[in-house]
Every structure is written in structure tokens, then in C-alpha cells.
Amino acid sequence: MALSTHYLVKSGDLKKFLDTIKNAQAPDKFTHKFVQDLGFKSTNDRLYIGLLKSLGFLDQNSVPTTRYYNFLDPGQSNQMMIDGIMDAYEDLFAINTKANELSFSDVKGKMKSLTQGSKSDSIYSNMARTFKALTDIVEWKDKVSSTKKNKPTEVEVEEKTESSTQKQQTHHEPETIIKRNRTELHYNIQIHLPATRDTSVYDAIFQSLKKHLLDD
Known part of the structure; x- marks a missing residue:
């Protein structure tokens, strides 16, 4: 969990600053000099x-x-800002999933509560003002942080488990039916013919077999 305590004294130029770095070549290291080179020369910058x-x-x-x-x-800028804000102010979004829609006074109050009032009122004002400045320049159509999209919730895990169980049951039931349908009985009948030259005896035996076993 996290709650950023970094703030700006002048948050009105935040969008301009972000647009400037978006259009500038990324430095090897983001130094105070680089900030000045971007045109932001105040010590507050x-x-x-x-x-x-x-x-x-x-x-x-x-x-x-x-x-x-x-x-x-440009195609990822908005989502990267959402990810950054939700990570930096994770504690705030844990309290209210729509923290980006809270008023300035509500944000300030919740920040004071989360940090147990350990900072001055002016700092809380700057922290809340900075948060509101960040959320105001972002389009919140895709609110869920992309870093959290791949993490399944407990409900999703439970649904997947249940679905897997149902698939296993559905898979095995037909096999059982098939096995039952294939159950067959085979009879092995042995006939010991008497030693005789009278063919009528044999004819009578085979006629009897045909009558009782073959004709159904």
C-alpha cells in the first residue's frame, strides 16, 4: 500500500510540464538542470x-x-498516468475506488486520516491540490491500472475452478455411458455329438439348435 507525500506548491502548471517532457527527448538522468532546460526555472519546479x-x-x-x-x-500516455496515480495513491483508492471523483476537501481529509495527522495543514492542502491536479488532466475511461489487470480476483479464481470441475464432469460422463453401451455378453456353447451313423440324429440336434437359439 502507498500514499505519496510528494506535492507541488504550484500545481497549475502541471499539465504544461507533463506535455513538455512528453515532447522532449528523455534524459539519461532527470536532474534539476534538465528541469531548468525545459523552461521551469523556479526552485519550486x-x-x-x-x-x-x-x-x-x-x-x-x-x-x-x-x-x-x-x-x-501518445497512445499510452493516458494509461501510464492512470497507472502512476493509482500506484502513488493506492491507499486512497483502497478507501474509495472513485477517489479521483472526490472533492478537494474530501481528499484532504482522507489524506490526513491515512497519515494520522502527522503533517501540517498547509502540506495536506498541497498534497490534496496536487492529487486533484493529476486526476483532472487524466481521462478516466480506463480506470483500472494496467499493472493490476492480469491479477485474477478471488471470484475469478473460484469461477475458473468451478468451470474446470464442470468440464471434468462433462468430460467423464459420456465416457461412462459409452462404456455401458459397449457391455456385451458372449456365450460359448459346446455340443458333444453322439457317435452314430444315423444322420437323422444329427438333423434333429441342429433343428433343435436353430429353433431354440437362432430363431428369436
Whole structure:
């Protein structure tokens, strides 16, 4: 579980900053100088680095991650932001799956509750304002984080198990029927003919066999 404590003092330029890095060549290391080179020269703009780390766009050494490079692809940018936000504020989404729709005051209150009020009111305001700025620039049509899509829920696992059991039962039942239908009885009848030259005796024996065994 996680709840990012990184925040921006000026969150109004967040979208502009993200659009700028999306259109810039990814650096080997995301430094303060690189932020300045992008045109964000205020000391407050350095806070973007910590925010990008919490979103999983940079590792702890400020090196761009796979998520960062995927973000540069316009077709993946929105989903990468969703993944980053839901990972950075996992605790918040655990409380309310629609945390992105909460008001500023509700977000601030829940953050204060989750961190047991260990920070100042102004910091909570900045944290909540940053969260709202992030969620406002994202299209939430595909809310589920792609990093969690491949994890089956307990219900899915149970349904798969039940389905597998039903398939096994369905598979074996026809086999049982087939085996029953193939059950056959074979009779081995041995006839000891008497030693005689009178053919009428043999004729009578075979006529009797035909009457009682062959004619049904």
C-alpha cells in the first residue's frame, strides 16, 4: 500500500510540464538542470522530480523508467498516468475506488486520516491540490491500472475452478455411458455329438439348435 507525500506548491502548471517532457527527448538522468532546460526555472519546479518518482516515472536515482518511456507514446500516455496515480495513491483508492471523483476537501481529509495527522495543514492542502491536479488532466475511461489487470480476483479464481470441475464432469460422463453401451455378453456353447451313423440324429440336434437359439 502507498500514499505519496510528494506535492507541488504550484500545481497549475502541471499539465504544461507533463506535455513538455512528453515532447522532449528523455534524459539519461532527470536532474534539476534538465528541469531548468525545459523552461521551469523556479526552485519550486524542482518538486516535479519527487512527484515523478512517486508516479513511477523515475527510479530512486532519477533515471527514467519504462513507464516514463511509455508515457512519451501518445497512445499510452493516458494509461501510464492512470497507472502512476493509482500506484502513488493506492491507499486512497483502497478507501474509495472513485477517489479521483472526490472533492478537494474530501481528499484532504482522507489524506490526513491515512497519515494520522502527522503533517501540517498547509502540506495536506498541497498534497490534496496536487492529487486533484493529476486526476483532472487524466481521462478516466480506463480506470483500472494496467499493472493490476492480469491479477485474477478471488471470484475469478473460484469461477475458473468451478468451470474446470464442470468440464471434468462433462468430460467423464459420456465416457461412462459409452462404456455401458459397449457391455456385451458372449456365450460359448459346446455340443458333444453322439457317435452314430444315423444322420437323422444329427438333423434333429441342429433343428433343435436353430429353433431354440437362432430363431428369436
